[in-house]
Structures are given as structure tokens and as C-alpha cells.
Amino acid sequence: MQQLLQGEPCPDQAVNGLMPHLLHQLHAIQQQYRYIPTQQSKQVSETLQLPLAQIESVIDFYSFFTRTPRGQYTLLFSNCTSCGDLALMRELCQLLKVEQGITRTDGLVSIDETSCIGMCDHGASLLINDRVIAHLDSTRLKQIAEYIESKTPLDQWSPELFSINTQIYKKGLLLEQPLEQGSALTAAFKLGSDALIQTLKQSGLRGRGGAGFTTGMKWEFCRQAQGAQHYVVCNADEGEPGTFKDRILLTDHAHELFEGMTVAAYALGAQQGYLYLRGEYRYLVPHIQQVLTERRQQQLLGQNILGQQGFTFDIELVVGAGAYICGEESALLESLEQKRGVPRIRPPFPVTHGYLGQPTVVNNVETFVAAAHIVSKGANWFKAHGTEQSAGSKLLSISGDCTKAGIYEYAFGVTVQQVLDDCGASDAQAVQVGGPSGTLVHRKDFGRQLAFEDLATGGSIMIYGQQRDLLKVVRNFTHFFAHESCGFCTPCRVGTPLLRKxxxxxxxxxxxxYDREEMARLAKLVKKRSHCGLGQTAANPILDLLEHFPHVCEQRLLHQEYEPFFNLDAALETTRQLSHRDDAEAHLA
Amino acid sequence: MMTNKVRVATTSLAGCFGCHMSFLDMDERLVGLLEHVEFDRSPLTDIKHCQPCDIGLVEGGLCNAENVHVLREFRNNCKILIAVGACAINGGVPAMRNHYEVQECLQEAYLNGVGVDNPMIPSDPELPLLLSKVHPLHEVVRVDYYLPGCPPSGDAFYAILSDLLAGREPSLSKTMLHYD
Structure with missing residues (x-):
């Protein structure tokens, strides 16, 4: 990292055209060997001048890195309630005669599950060696199995398999009128950084990641903070299950995103920006790199941007490796610093002590896009839409039991019912607003508004029809959090697996x-005592289910005082066999 | 002899008796406690089986069939059952074997270990069979209260018993839950 900051070339410069970074090095090794051999870890340790312990802790932290070989074809099925179907995973396991999580003996293929890969509008999906195949069904599985058995390189697979075509069903403020390249920057130069930040504050723009901190204030705090460098970081670690709106922005509106980041750099006096992209979206890397190259050619990035003397800024891309927690801004910064993505203790906040301890603005993709539009079109243009406390519009990723899954942009304040009517969800019994960490909304509450002051959302809307078993849905979410807990604090590390149990x-x-009461007690404890947002929200699905859908749980309960967690007699089977016993004392009723 | 004293039973399952040792750290307060309490089944009395009791204190987790029988006897006889210490609550040190298969553990101890003479896995019916994994108490019976610590301090024992004797909902102060 030091080498990079000083602008010196690093020995292993080009890894897929990305900057030298531990995550990129490890990814390249994982690609080559299908795991990270110890010998390679040692080499990386020397190349990047990082302790071996740090390398190994990073390998173990991120789910896309392994210490034992995966298959030449590594398939990861999403287990999300919208883009996952594990029955299909088991079907493919049978076709290829491979067990989940265990690489086939010939080393050709391994199949496992992974958290939501952001393809929720495309039905069941999987990742295969960093590429996405959506719209899975039995026919596609047979096709995939044949390609694999015949060892056909991915490049020669039918391109149709990899096509991703997201429908934008409703355009609003941001999507309706694309921004002309450079227009926000020109406007920013005209305003000057003080007035620019004032404009943002007046616009009422709040962070689109879900937490909703006022963007103008964040930029102002960062600008005021003393530091050798200021940094602009874009959080494109869109990991909340059910969210895919950043994928669309990165695909179709990358210029506007980078323009927003560059405007931020101008406001803060930053020279370096980073886009932290989730590993699941690695297939977007060539496209994003292309956009960055174009912008450099057009003098929209680099030295003296658009002729503005002394304004120098560039953006590097860093790609994650499968860790939901890295969407938490301080965990993201840790990951950017080539460490495990463990959330920092806050305060100090990133605006004063962010990347490498320097003042840093971390914003969501959509926030930067909105900021670019606002600087170009003015605060009033933005503030005229939405509600008093939630200005402007919100991109929603809508998926689940509806006829038109895709992207919808609404002014804030729209009701859940309106959204359901528009996307063809006539028999919804519940809607998960804001992903698993958000709110499970009962149909009697469909009149509630999507806005920071009512139902806050980072953009995930998952719809569950009457035929869905909500207990299975909540169980899925609970498993998700237990899997994604970073392990730093005890209430979350221990609590989430207990909730799962x-x-x-x-x-x-x-x-x-009794189990229900114990679970509810534990859920409150995990919510109250956890260190970061992950643990603080991990129990929300359970608590919402118990409060709004008590019958769903009630009808599953046994009407007796207690039932053990496991079959006691079966727990003696192994030792019965080892000791050749079958007497009465060798059994438990 | 009939008394109006509160009957308390204690036992150690897959534990180290450290919690019982800590129980004795109540020191002279035990004398006062005995004004109100009478011990039933406990290592302190050597009574072998529980009569109906008010409070059962169980140290240790469950590693074998006998542990399950004893725990069930306590649950059936004690109005209030308290899981005492890290092993009873989480499995504790004995649960470290859960990272291995029970077969591996027995092979290491009785067949392949250093200095094993006449290697064989014991099969005497007198010996309780090991469960495949070590479990905390609440996975096999209902537990009313948890007294954490490794071991819980004498003060913590005194606090929970005093509360129960006074008919209060037990509550431990923060200092009694702070372990470093």
C-alpha cells in the first residue's frame, strides 16, 4: 500500500488490470490454483510486505478464498430467497456426482452455496469462476453439466447463458434524464467547494445505503478535518440480499457515479478515490475499467481535470471477495487496507479517521450519482421531490413473488401498496423492506411509506406471496446473518448461531x-449488545415475525413443556457400536 | 425430620468441581445460609438420589448417558433448576472434544495414544457411554436460570441464592458479570 501511495510500481503490478492489493493477489492465486497454497501466501507476504499472519487471516475471512482446492469449475449457488434455489443446486450435484462443499475427486468441479449474489430479478442464479449464470432451470443445469464434463472452457459456452438483462420498469429523477459528462464538474467549479457543499445540504440528500446520514454534512465534516490526504470511497459492496440497484447504476450510469466521486474530491480536496466493488460483481470489472479509461482520456480524471489547474484526482477499483460485512463502511475501509473486514470502533468516524487514518468520505453508489445530479441541476430541483425528511427519489430493487421484478425509481414517500400494484404483486402476504436487516411488513401495514422517517430502505424490496412459508424465509435470513457475522464481538458471533439453532x-x-421465549430473549440481547449494524439488525427478522406473524411460529410448536435439541439415543449410536454394547444402559429413551 | 428449610441439591456432571469449590468460597456466609437451607443430594452430603427439592444447582455439561440420567433426576425433582458455570451453560472445556469425532477421541485415548498398554475401547456395562458430542444443559432439559462464570464467584452464588430465598427475581450486578 505504501508503495502505491508513493506512486511506485509494485512488482506484481497488473492483476487483471487492477491495482496491487492483497485481495487482488489472492484472487489471482485462487484463480490459478483453485486455492491459496501456503507457499503462495508466503510469496505474497514478501511482495506486499505484509505479515504472513495477516495474509492468512484475510484468506480465512473472505468466503471466496480457500486453503483447500476447489474445482476447476467452481460453482456457487445463491441461497437468497429471491435469486437462490438450493433444490437446483442439489439437482446439479446429482448430475455431476459431486457432494456440496466437497471438490470432486478428479478436481474438475465443486459446488457450494453463497449469500445473495444480487441477481434477484433474474430468478435462481449462480457464480461460476466469477461469472454469473441466471435464470437457472433443469434445462440449463443439464447444459452446464455437459459443458463441465466435456471440460469446455467458459469462453466457449453459449454466451446466452451469461446474459444479464435487467429491466428498469420505472424511471424517476435520476434515471429519466442522464447527466451530460462533465456537466456536474463544470457546475462544481462554478460554485466553488463551499457553495457546492451548501447546495448538497440544501438539497436534503441523505445517504442511499440505508442509514441516511445527511451527505452535505458528511462532506463538510470531512473537508474540515485535518489530514495529509483526503479520500473519496464509493461503497459498491451491495451485499444486502434483495438489492441490485447499484449493479444497474454501475452498468448503465458509471459515468455519473464517477462524476459524483470527482465532485466530492473537488469539494474535499482529495486526490485519490476508491471504488470498492463486491466480489460477486467481478464480471463488471472490464466495463468499469473501460469507463475510467474513457474519463481519463476526456480529462475528467487525472491531472488538472477539465483544465482546472491543480485539481488532480483519480479512482482505483478494489474488488472484494465475498463478505457482507464489508458493506459496513468501517469494515470496508479495513478491507481496503488489506485486512479482515472487521468493523472499527466508532467514533472516530471515517470523516476524520478513515482510509489509512485520513479524513474519508464513504458513500453509496446511488448517493454519488444523486450528488452529481444535484450539483448540476440545483438543490431545489431535488428537494421538490420526496418528503420533508426524505428528499428526492430512491431506486428500489424489487424481487420475489411479483410479475415484474426489476428496478423502480420512486420519489420518497411512496406507499408499499403502490409499489406492489406497480410490480404486479397481487397476493403478497408480507414484504421485506430494506433486506434481512430491514423490516418485515405485514399486509395490514402496506399503507406505510418508504422514507427514512417511516420504512427506511437501502433499496431492497422482497415480496412474499400467500403460498410462501414465512418461517422458512426468516430462517433463511437468520442463517445468512450467522454465516456473515465477522466474529469480532461475542453477542453477534455466539448469538447469531444460537438464534439459527x-x-x-x-x-x-x-x-x-419455551424455545420461542428463549429465542425472543436472545434476539433482544443480540440486538442490544452487538458491536455493529450487522448484529444490531440480525435479529430483526425473528422479532418482526414474532410480533406481526405470531401464528406462523405458533402453529409449528409442540404442545409440551420441553423437547431436547437432539435425539439422545442416536447420540449414543457411535459409542454403542465401538463398545459392542446394546444393553439397557447403552440406550437413552 | 421435617423442616421448613429450602431444600437445595447440587451436582457436577462433565465439570471439574471448580464451581463447587467456588460455592464453598461463600465462607462464613454458608453458616448463615444453613439457617434457611438444607442440602439434599450433593457432594456435600453424599446423598445419592434427589428427593423433591426447591433449588437444583448443576455444574458441568453433558458428556455421557449417566450425565443425562442425573440431569433428568434433578429436573424432575427441583422446582428451580440453575445451570452453574461455563460448562453447564456452553459445554465449556469438555466440549473442546466437539471439534473431533467421538470415535477419534476414543481411539486416541485407548488405542493409539502414547503409553497405551493392552489397547482396547472399554465395553464394561458399568461404564456410561459417551454421547457423540458434549452438550450444555438447556439442550436436554428446561433450565430456569443461568449462573455464568468459570467458576461463578462465591459472591455470585450468594447473590442468586439470597434473591431466590427472598422470593426475588435473581439479578447479578455488572461487577459480578465482569470477568477480567
């Missing part, structure tokens, strides 16, 4: 009222 027990029909 209780919910599994209840779902399997072995739970009692």
Missing part, C-alpha cells in the same frame, strides 16, 4: 413455547 428447531417441528 432455535429457529431450525422450531422449523423442524421440535420447538416448544
Amino acid at each position: 432455535y429457529l431450525d428447531k422450531i422449523e423442524a417441528g421440535h420447538g416448544t413455547a
